[in-house]
Amino acid sequence: MTHHHVLQNGSDIRGIAIATKEQAVNLTPQATKQIARGLIHWLTQNPELARAFQEGQLKIGIGRDSRISGPNLLEAFSEEAVRLGVQVVDFGMATTPALFMSTQYPQFKCHAGVMITASHLPYYFNGIKIFSEKGGAEHEDIDYILSHSEDLPASHLGSVTSADLITPYAQDLVDKICRACDGQEKPLSGLHIIVDAGNGAGGFFAEKVLAELGADTTGSQFLDPDGTFPNHVPNPDNKEAMESIRQAVLAAGADLGIIFDTDVDRAALVTKSGQILNRNNLIAVLSQIVLAEHPGTSIVTNSPTSEHLKVFIERLGGKQIRYISGYRNVINKAIETNKAGIDCQLAIETSGHAAFKENYFLDDGTYVAAKILMLLPKLQTEGKSLDDLIDQLKQPLETQEVRFKLEAEDYRTLGEGVIDDFRQTNIEGFAFNPENEEGVRFDLSHPYGDGWFLLRMSLHEPLLVLQIENDQAGYIPAVLRTISTFLDHYPDVDQEKLKELLK
Known part of the structure; x- marks a missing residue:
């Protein structure tokens, strides 16, 4: 029985772990056991690991975020791996980046790290992210793992031990x-920094990192792991979540706010003045950091970043490479760029996935926070703030995102067809922008104000996504009406969301 493609989501595995009225469970303990077998088959393609497996020396680290289905799936995975002779290290509650580091830290040296998480998705989802010592599993690796679930001979050599990964991981960040603050012991003393963990796995950051460095963390919120996510979606790309941390920072008069997603591979920040550093703003701050350390470097982003960001990066002497969405895609593009002899220090998506070359190109929210914390004491002594870092980044006056459901069986063909046709259209005030590898991008001018829009396929859903930015007020409805007229030729593109906006 191979329903395995249902569980594949790019380079992650995702599924329903708790039944709802609409959805049956497909990420079952049974499916998890099959994934454990698939992982062993995948790892043992390497002769050295095959030998380790034969001798009962294959070591797999496993952790989970705060989801309520986590303990059950972790247990199913461990049980199966142990039955087959694997040395399992159960890290309990952990973060996605920490699980990768379990393959690097000398005290663990796991051959693979397995993280049970579905990032920011609703509580009834869960999933599995997989790392080898080389980095995150690719799309084709997940394919292999999900399609190789045949049984292996049982072995009495397996065992499971529990270990704390978060403490050494936090200490590493500290x-x-x-080191970056000239060896000061408490570089953050005198700073008031608030953490919002959204009841995910990132609550440790307040006590084990910030407090250790001397920061005052009073007013931090939702640090307790709770897989029902009672307060807000743990997603730094979500408006309500960002407003929640923004209010907390302003109420406490804090110097900085840091918010993580559930499994802590993404972060966003709020400055003292309440300015939100996510999306283009976060890319701008991190770009300044890497360009100060590596003048002239290139930065890979996904495609829906503003034209203003490109100008900002180029003014700092850097180059922006706009690439297709999907955090693995952006990271792989950066790795490829370096292989081609062009220095590229940062791969980052507008969703907040950010990976530094110096940190194994691992997308890690705590590392992003750490890079900014390294800067804070320096800014303080110069009488500057994080706001000053994005002063030069022009903000669009108005932005709009609209999603269109594709009602066709073969939705991909429909979506790609619409995009191809759009590329050929000639509309006064819409100038085709060739510097784009995903969907179709146009620069807007009179009679549509001054801005740009991008129409692209959603990564994993049957949707077309439209993103518009304009530097002149009041023109977005006109842009929407023109796009709507164009889409009228495609009855299978559902314009309901757009029509609501135009009312």
């Missing part, structure tokens, strides 16, 4: 921040 050491890096101290």
Whole structure:
């Protein structure tokens, strides 16, 4: 029985772990056991690991975020791996980046790290992210793992031990921040920094990192793991979540706010003045950091970034490479760029996935926070703030995102067809922008104001996504009406969301 493609989501595995009225469970303990077998088959393609497996020396680390289905799936995975002779290290509650580091830290040296998480998705989802010592599993690796679930001979050599991964991981971050601040022991003393963990797995950051560095963390919120996510979606790309941390920062008069997603591979920040550093703003801050350290470097982003960001990066002497969405895609493009002899220090998506070359190109929200914390004491002494870092980044006056459901069986063909046809259209005030590898991008001018829009396929759903930015007020409805007229030729593109906006 191979329903395995149902569980594949790019380079992750995702599924329903708790039944709802609409959806039956497909990420079952049984499916998890099959994934454990698939992982062993995948790892043992390497002769060295095959030998380790034969001798009962294959070591797999496993952790989970705060989801309520986590303990059950973790247990199913461990049980199966142990039955087959694997040395399992159960890290309990952990973060996605920490699981990768379990393959690097000398005290663990796991051959693979397995993280049970579905990032910011609703509580009834869960999923699995997989790392080898080389980095995250690719799309084709997940394909292999899900399609190789045949049984292996049982072995009495397996075992499971529990270990704490978060403490050494947090200590590692503390050491890096101290080193970057000229070896000061408490570089953050005198700073008031608030953490919002959204009841995910990132609550440790307040006590084990910030407090250790001397920061005052009073007013931090939702640090307790709770897989029902009672307060807000743990997603730094979500408006309500960002407003929640923004209010907390302003109410406490804090110097900085940091918010993580559930499994802590993404972060966003709020400055003292309440300015939100996510999306283009976060890319701008991190670009300044890497360009100060590596003049002239290139930065890979996904495609829906503003034209203003490109100008900002180029003014700092850097180059922006706009690439297709999907955090693995952006990371792989950066790795490829370096292989081609062009220095590229940062891969980052507008969703907040950010990976530094110096940190194994691992997308890690705590590392992003750490890079910014390294900067704070320096800014303080110069009488500057994080707001000053994005002063030069022009903000669009108005933005709009609209999603269109594709009602066709073969939705991909429909979506790609619409995009191809749009590319050929000639509309006064819409100038085709060739510097784009995903969907179709146009620059807007009179009679549509001054801005740009991008129409692209959603990564994993049957949707077309439209993003518009304009530097002149009041023109977005005109842009929407023109696009709507164009889409009228395609009855299978559902314009309901757009029509609501135009009312």
